[in-house]
Every structure is written in C-alpha cells, then in structure tokens.
Amino acid sequence: MTGTVLFDPLLPWPILAVVTALAMAGVVLALIRGLNGWALRGMAALVVLAALAGPSLQQEDRAPLTDIVILAEDQSASQRLNDRSDQTTSAADTIAAALTARENTELRRITVPDGEEDAGTRLMNTLSDALAEEPRARIAGLIALSDGRVHDADLPLDLPAPLHLLLSGRETDWDRRLLVKNAPAFAIIGEPVTLTLRIEDMGAVPAGTGLAPLDISVDGAPPQRFNVEVGEDIELPLSLPHGGRNVIQFTVPEADGELTDRNNTALIQMNGVRDRLRVLLVSGEPHAGGRTWRNLLKSDSSVDLVHFTILRPPEKQDGVPVGELSLIAFPTRELFLEKIDDFDLIIFDRYKRRGILPALYLDNVARYIRDGGAVLVAAGPDFASADSLYRSPLGSVMPAQPSARVLEEAYRPTVSELGQKHPVTTGLPEAGDWGRWLRQIEVDAQAGNVVMEGVDGRPLLILDRVEEGRVALLASDHAWLWNRGYEGGGPQLELLRRLAHWMMKEPELEEEALTATATGQSMRIERRTLSDTVPPVVITDPSGNVVELEMTEAGPGRFEALHEGPEIGLYRLQNGDAETVIGLGPAAPKEFEATIATGDVLAQRVESTRGGVLRLEEGTPRIRTVREGRPAAGRGWIGITPRGAYETQDVRQMGLLPPWLVLLLASGFIIGAWLREGRR
Structure with missing residues (x-):
C-alpha cells in the first residue's frame, strides 16, 4: 500500500497565488506595525490557504507485476550451417532455464524463421x-541468439530494454x-x-587459396573450366548463342572446409535479341x-530494309540510251552472291524470272x-506462269507446286485446322x-504446314522448314485489300508481322x-506443338531427381x-524432342550471400541500448540484474533491467483538512491574535 x-x-x-500574496502582505504589515499577534494572524491565513488548496491523501493497493524477457531464437537457413543450430538450441535452453528460475521474471521465447520470398533473416x-503484444513498461531485456546476419537491421524500432546478441558459429x-556484379x-x-564476376573468401581463410576453379555452362551444356584469381574482379566477355532466353550458370566447386557451397553458383538468365534485322525485298x-511489305518493314525501327522494284527488265527495248536512264541498276552480284548471307530475310513479291537473276544466283539463294x-514468296499470277520461281533452282525448296491456274474469284481467307495451333x-x-x-x-502443297486456306479449302499460306532454313509461300497478292479496309478489312499487318518474325x-513464334x-x-511449363497430344514432361532438378508431369491442354x-520446385537452382525440362532449362530462385539466396557470423550488423542497435555481443563458443553467459542506464553486459555476463511494474487494485482518497477543523483552527488563531493585541 502506498500513500x-x-x-x-x-x-x-x-x-490562489494572488490571495496568498495579499495574506503575506497583511502579515508583513502587522509585523512592521509591531502588532504582537502577527504570527497568529499568519497561522490563520496559512490554515485558510491550505484549505483552499484542497489537500487530500490518496492510498493505493498495488500488486507487483513480473518483468518480461524476450528470447529470440534465429532458425533461418544460415543457422543450419555447421553446428550453429545445436549451439543455438543448447544456449537457448540454458538461458530459458536461468530466466525461469528467477523471481518476478517471465520468459517469452520466440523464433525467427526464414523470410518469405527470399527476404532473409527478419529479426x-x-x-x-x-x-x-507485451506492455513496454514490463520489458526488462531482449536476447537474440543468431549468427548476426540480419537483413532488417535498419528497421526503425524503439527498444525499451537492453538488447543482447549471442553469436553462433566459430x-x-x-x-x-x-x-x-x-x-x-x-x-x-x-x-x-561483358559480365563482371568476383570470387571472394570470407572469415578465417586458410593459406594457399589464391586461385579458384570456375565452371561456365550455357543452357545446361557441359561446363568449361577456368582458373581465376580470388578477390579480384573478372571481366568476362560473353556472346549469346541464340535468341530468347539464355541460361548461363557459373559455378565454383566447393573447397575443403568452407561452410557451404550454396553461394558458389550464380544463375544468369538473359534474353538474346537481334540488333538490326536485315531484310531484302x-x-x-x-x-x-x-507498298504493303515496305510499309510493314519500315514501321519496325529494328529492321534495315533494302528494297528494289524491277521497273525496267532487260527485254524492254525502247531506244533510250543507258546513260540517260535515272533508274538504279540492280546490284545482283553483290546482293545474291557476295552479301546474301548478311540478310536475315529475303522477300520475293510477285517476282518472275526475267533474266535479271541468273540460275546461279537463284541456286545460291537455295543454298x-x-x-x-x-x-518468303508472295505469289501473284507470275508464280503460275512459265517464268515462275518454281521453275528455277528455287523450286527444290518450294513447299508447293503451281498448277498454272489463277483463280479470279472472291473468297474469304480462313485459318486451317492446323493453323489454329500454329503461332x-x-x-x-x-x-x-x-x-x-x-x-x-492454285498450288499443290508438297511439304510444310498449310496454315491458311482459300477458295474451296485450297492452300493459301504454307510454312516449311528446309534443313536449317525456312520458306513461306503466300499464294495470293491480295493481302493489301485488308489494309485498304475492303469489306471490313482484316489483320493484315499482324499476320505479315508474325509471318516475318517466324521466318x-x-x-515466341516457334510452333x-x-x-x-x-x-x-513455382514454374509454369508450356509446350507448343502441332500435334494433338504430348507425352509427360520430364523434370530433372538440381540434385538429379527426376519427376514426370502430365500436361493438360490449355488451348489449340x-x-x-x-x-513447385523443391530447391533453387537449374532445372532441365524435356518433352519429346523439345528441351529447355530454367533457373528457379536466386542461385545464392540472401541467407547465403554472407555466411560468416558477425556482430557488426547489429552493433549500433546493441550499443544504443547498452547491451552486448558475446560468442556462444566461449560459453553461455550468466544473467545479472543491472539498474536502468548502466552498462548491461560484460565478460561472460549479460544484464536485465528490473522495471518495477505494478497493477493498482484499489484507490482511496481522504481529505486532510475537513471544514470543521479549518473553521476551528482559523477562528482559534484569529481570536488568539485579537486577545494578545487587546491585552497590549
């Protein structure tokens, strides 16, 4: 009980202050005038002023509350290295027993799990x-058992008691x-x-580790090994072999005695893109x-277009001297012999043999x-004539043979059943x-895939692969009608764009x-195919375990x-003849970016609460009681600060000057002063 x-x-x-000043002035005046009752008058004024102040005595019945100590046990992935987990568990049990045995002390034991989505240790x-969840006034101490690799140390948090870090590891x-980098x-x-790599050694590094082997693998191919310097930046020039995703894996083999090899691998996934696509039209x-093809290709800023239109064939005889012609001569030899391999795509738009391109040149195009x-051949009536490209060396790679018929009738282009599956x-x-x-x-399809049909289901667009290359035949020269909006038009630009990019x-357009x-x-696996069914996909994880997974049809x-991948790393996928690789998660999770135990990360937070950093390998520290504001850690010991918290169970108030007593005292002093002064 307290009062x-x-x-x-x-x-x-x-x-009240003004009244007090007036009373004091009256007492001083009585003293100056030599009145014998000035002291009694002062006592009467004091009694009246005390009564006006309303003093009362408050008594409380208090029940003391226990102090709370929070014990945080780090159970993140880096704590499972070496014997850290055993160290931490043993020390936590010892400290918990010591705190439980203390009077007036409660223990709150919590765990720090792995952070979600590779967030690291969120201590x-x-x-x-x-x-x-706890009253701050009862917190007497916070004890963290961890390797010190905390990834949210900069989180603003006002700690009400000393924070101690007990380091695991050796x-x-x-x-x-x-x-x-x-x-x-x-x-x-x-x-x-150019990629910049660096191999770093941390902690108590043994002698003789100046060089380290480095394995480099692209798309899961057998790795190449190089010996590189440790602790120095390595400038590595790398060329991507193909378009789309390229998976490059860098691996440093595990050395004897190091803590883990989880940070010895780096997975890089880079998309290969073409710089400039060179097209010959x-x-x-x-x-x-x-102008259809020209407008389409010129609208793409990544395309370098070389366009020639044959306005004056060799057989034209009009008597105009060659020196007076303003037309540009067709550089056939340069384009079709010397620099043909520089082009990514060649488009023949209503081209027929006129002697401009000799058979040798067209044979080189087939090669x-x-x-x-x-x-890509956009065929017009020329393709059905005797001068057709089909009747040249290019005929050996054409996917269809013309019948010499030109169908001059209206029809609506449709996507074939096979074309509904083709990208x-x-x-x-x-x-x-x-x-x-x-x-x-009219053509007779002899190879490839008919993806669009025309009059009475006849082949309209045929796509074919010829050894390493590709050929497309569009059996009409009226695609431009869609561009003009004839009868509502159609997706001409989208179709021609896809067609050019497939070639x-x-x-993304591979069928x-x-x-x-x-x-x-998690990984989403997609199989594009022209077949009606596909076999199960075979998944090989980084540890070599094989899983077969059935695939469901998601569309034509x-x-x-x-x-759901059980671990991070490189996965190999195979479905029939198709293969690919994919990397799941970072090659080195945040928990394993730095693995050597240290108190530097939390040093500032610990010092601000006057706590301490101690190593568990030196023994579990003793627990002492220290006053608030004093150093709370030393050699072999840590301190907690008793808070003296209590709960008020009952409150009573009693006036110190009841009215009758005030009246009695004040009147007594006044009468006494009057009698003393009157007797004089």
Whole structure:
C-alpha cells in the first residue's frame, strides 16, 4: 500500500497565488506595525490557504507485476550451417532455464524463421511483433541468439530494454562465394557483353587459396573450366548463342572446409535479341499492294530494309540510251552472291524470272535457305506462269507446286485446322470475320504446314522448314485489300508481322517449343506443338531427381503444367524432342550471400541500448540484474533491467483538512491574535 498527497484547489491556482500574496502582505504589515499577534494572524491565513488548496491523501493497493524477457531464437537457413543450430538450441535452453528460475521474471521465447520470398533473416521485424503484444513498461531485456546476419537491421524500432546478441558459429569458420556484379537482362545475339564476376573468401581463410576453379555452362551444356584469381574482379566477355532466353550458370566447386557451397553458383538468365534485322525485298513489278511489305518493314525501327522494284527488265527495248536512264541498276552480284548471307530475310513479291537473276544466283539463294536463311514468296499470277520461281533452282525448296491456274474469284481467307495451333495464325483478331480477297494461285502443297486456306479449302499460306532454313509461300497478292479496309478489312499487318518474325526464328513464334516461366519456386511449363497430344514432361532438378508431369491442354496447340520446385537452382525440362532449362530462385539466396557470423550488423542497435555481443563458443553467459542506464553486459555476463511494474487494485482518497477543523483552527488563531493585541 502506498500513500500520496494530492491537491484539488477550490480556486484556480493563479487566483490562489494572488490571495496568498495579499495574506503575506497583511502579515508583513502587522509585523512592521509591531502588532504582537502577527504570527497568529499568519497561522490563520496559512490554515485558510491550505484549505483552499484542497489537500487530500490518496492510498493505493498495488500488486507487483513480473518483468518480461524476450528470447529470440534465429532458425533461418544460415543457422543450419555447421553446428550453429545445436549451439543455438543448447544456449537457448540454458538461458530459458536461468530466466525461469528467477523471481518476478517471465520468459517469452520466440523464433525467427526464414523470410518469405527470399527476404532473409527478419529479426527486428520479429521483435517488433513480439513487443507489440507485451506492455513496454514490463520489458526488462531482449536476447537474440543468431549468427548476426540480419537483413532488417535498419528497421526503425524503439527498444525499451537492453538488447543482447549471442553469436553462433566459430571464429575458425571460412567461406567462399561467387558474385556477379552486372548482368543485363538483354543482350544482342552474336555481340559480346561483358559480365563482371568476383570470387571472394570470407572469415578465417586458410593459406594457399589464391586461385579458384570456375565452371561456365550455357543452357545446361557441359561446363568449361577456368582458373581465376580470388578477390579480384573478372571481366568476362560473353556472346549469346541464340535468341530468347539464355541460361548461363557459373559455378565454383566447393573447397575443403568452407561452410557451404550454396553461394558458389550464380544463375544468369538473359534474353538474346537481334540488333538490326536485315531484310531484302525484291518486287517483281509495281502493283496495288506493292507498298504493303515496305510499309510493314519500315514501321519496325529494328529492321534495315533494302528494297528494289524491277521497273525496267532487260527485254524492254525502247531506244533510250543507258546513260540517260535515272533508274538504279540492280546490284545482283553483290546482293545474291557476295552479301546474301548478311540478310536475315529475303522477300520475293510477285517476282518472275526475267533474266535479271541468273540460275546461279537463284541456286545460291537455295543454298542460303538450307544454311539457315529465310525466304518468303508472295505469289501473284507470275508464280503460275512459265517464268515462275518454281521453275528455277528455287523450286527444290518450294513447299508447293503451281498448277498454272489463277483463280479470279472472291473468297474469304480462313485459318486451317492446323493453323489454329500454329503461332503465326492462332488467335488472329476477329478470326473468320474478314474481308474477302479476289485472287488466288492454285498450288499443290508438297511439304510444310498449310496454315491458311482459300477458295474451296485450297492452300493459301504454307510454312516449311528446309534443313536449317525456312520458306513461306503466300499464294495470293491480295493481302493489301485488308489494309485498304475492303469489306471490313482484316489483320493484315499482324499476320505479315508474325509471318516475318517466324521466318527470322523469333522464339515466341516457334510452333514446336518447350518454355517455362518462373515465379519464386513455382514454374509454369508450356509446350507448343502441332500435334494433338504430348507425352509427360520430364523434370530433372538440381540434385538429379527426376519427376514426370502430365500436361493438360490449355488451348489449340498449347499444353501446360505447373510444378513447385523443391530447391533453387537449374532445372532441365524435356518433352519429346523439345528441351529447355530454367533457373528457379536466386542461385545464392540472401541467407547465403554472407555466411560468416558477425556482430557488426547489429552493433549500433546493441550499443544504443547498452547491451552486448558475446560468442556462444566461449560459453553461455550468466544473467545479472543491472539498474536502468548502466552498462548491461560484460565478460561472460549479460544484464536485465528490473522495471518495477505494478497493477493498482484499489484507490482511496481522504481529505486532510475537513471544514470543521479549518473553521476551528482559523477562528482559534484569529481570536488568539485579537486577545494578545487587546491585552497590549
């Protein structure tokens, strides 16, 4: 029980101060005038002023509350290295037993798990949640058992008691890690991009570790090994072999005695893009759709277009001297012999043999296709004539043979059943609700895939692969009608864009492809195919474990599957003849970026609360009681600060000057002063 004197004045304090000043002035005046009763008058004034101040005695019945100590045990991934987990558990049990045995002390034991989405060790966030559930006035201490690798140390948190860090790990620990300092998301195919790598040794590094082996693998291929300097930046020029995603894996083999090899690997996923696409467009003669291809290709800033239109064939004899012609001579030899391999795509728009391109040149174009080039033929009536490109050396690579018939009738282009699965024609806008075309060249498809049909289901667009290259045949020269909005038009630009990019082997338009996209530890596997069914996808994880997963149809020509990867690293996927690789998660999670135990990360937070950092390998510290504001740690011991918190169970108030007593005292002093002065 405690007692406290409280004041509840009957008058405001400023007025009471004025009354006090007046009373004191009267007492002083009586003293100056020599009145014998001045002291009694002063006592009477004091009694009246005390009564006006309203003094009362407050008594409380208090029940003392226990002090609370929070014990945070780090159970993140880095704590599972070496014997850290055993160290931490043993020390936590010992400290918990010591705190439980103390009088007037309660223990709150909490754990710090792995952070979500590779967030690392969130110790301060965990302490913040624990403090939010407890009265701050009862917190006597916070003890964290961890390796000190905390990733939210800068979280603003007001700690009400000393914070102590008890470090797990050994002073003899050492580790090696691989860092990739710059890794662009995109790179130009065939052009070197420079990556900066660094191999670092941390902790008590043994002697003789100046060189380390480095293995480099692209898309899961057998790695190449190099010996590099430790502790120095390595400038590595790298050229991407193909478009789309390229997965590059860098690995440093595990050395004897290092803590872990989880930070010895770096997975880089870079998209290969073309710098400039070089396209050669050869228009056989001017026609209404002659600018269609030119406008399409010129609208793409990444395309370098070389366009020639044959306005004056060799057989034309009009008597005009050659020196007076303003036309540019067609550089046939330079384009079709010397520099043909510099082009990514060659388009023949209504071209027919006129003697401009000798058979030798066209035979070189056929060779260009077989070696990996791409040729698109937009056929007009010329393709059905005796001067057709089919009746040249290019005929050996053409996917269809003309019948010599030109169908001059209106029809609506449609996507074939196979075309609904092909990336070039699947999902075209407003499919089937297109304007009609007015001409089609009758051809007999002999190879490739018919993805669009015309008059009476005849082949209209045929796509074919010839050895390493690709050929496309569009059996009509009326695609431009869509561009003019004839009968509502159609997706001309989208179709021709897809067609050109398929021929230039853009990965997203491959009809037979296996791809995967990662979100955290999950991967979405997609198989594009022209087949009706696909076998199960075979997944090989970084540890070599194999899983077979059935794929479900997600749309025409598309099959999908979802897989949750059990670990981070490089996964190999195989579905029939299609293969790919994908990396899940960072190669070195945040928990393993730096693994050597240290108190430097939390040093400032610990010092601000006058706590301490001690190593568990030197023994579990003793627990002492220290006063608030004093150093709370020393050699072999840590301190907690008793808070003296209590709970008030009952409160009683009693006036110190009841009215009758005030009246009795004041009147007694006044009468006494009057009698003393009157007797004089």
